Amino acid sequence: MKFGDLRQMIDRTARIQICDHVSGDYMDYRFVEDVPHENDSRTVFGIGLVRSEYREEGVLSYGRNCYAIEIRLLEPETILGSKVLEYEAKDKMKALIINCSPVRTGSTAEIAKLVSEQLSNKYSVNSICIDDYSFAFCKGCRLCHNTAKCAMSDANVIEDIMDEFDAADFIVSVSPSYWADIPGQFKAFIDRCTPWCNTHEPHAYIKPGKKGYAIALRTGPNMPECERIIGSIEHFYGHLEIESVGHLGLTSIEYKADVETRKQEIIEFCKII
Incomplete structure (x- = not known):
């Protein structure tokens, strides 16, 4: 046309x-x-x-x-x-993998790495760790409810992370259990995303049509604890209007070596992303 x-x-x-x-x-x-x-x-x-x-x-x-x-x-x-074929790779769908743990070398990072490797076969993959960024806690001033922008001096840091969300077609959040919920660093990031929250107008937006996935892991055998973590992530997705379409709970994982025993389970999960 x-x-x-x-x-x-x-x-x-x-x-x-x-x-x-x-x-x-x-x-x-x-x-x-x-x-x-x-x-x-x-x-x-x-x-x-x-x-x-x-x-x-x-x-x-x-x-x-x-x-x-x-x-x-x-x-x-x-x-x-030939230019169309040359630029097809540029238009490859994008996946964002988030290590929600402040530990860059632990079991959560190992799972995020495995997911990245599996998805790189079909998507352009970008992996980040929440500890890659330094930002303050939300002050609850609510100015963003009127401006759709954060008034804090480090707002650009959150905007940089949200740019990664905006560029992705698929978001996979991998989170360990910190006292039966997501780590405080990741919760602090979620709080700072209030300018993008769809419960008030005006609010900032990321592009629509994104799919969200969650992977939760914990040391003990209690699966409901993983489900609580997944619920926190999917609640966050919902307010960004990211559709939650899949999740995986992994119990009895404490160290990187423990991931090896669940490797095939994680690979199978990646096939639905």
């Missing part, structure tokens, strides 16, 4: 982002009628929904109207050419 044909089908009030599929360059437009007609002969490679950077009178407002219809275009001569 040519963009000129698609132009006729788009709501006139929708914000538009035109992206060159090969170069990655993009331009935001307030209305579809503002898109130059020189694009009409270009081929539509894909359509999606993205956070809009369009600023009205220099001010970016917050809320649902911060989204735009992204339309990726190709020049007519490249649609069957």
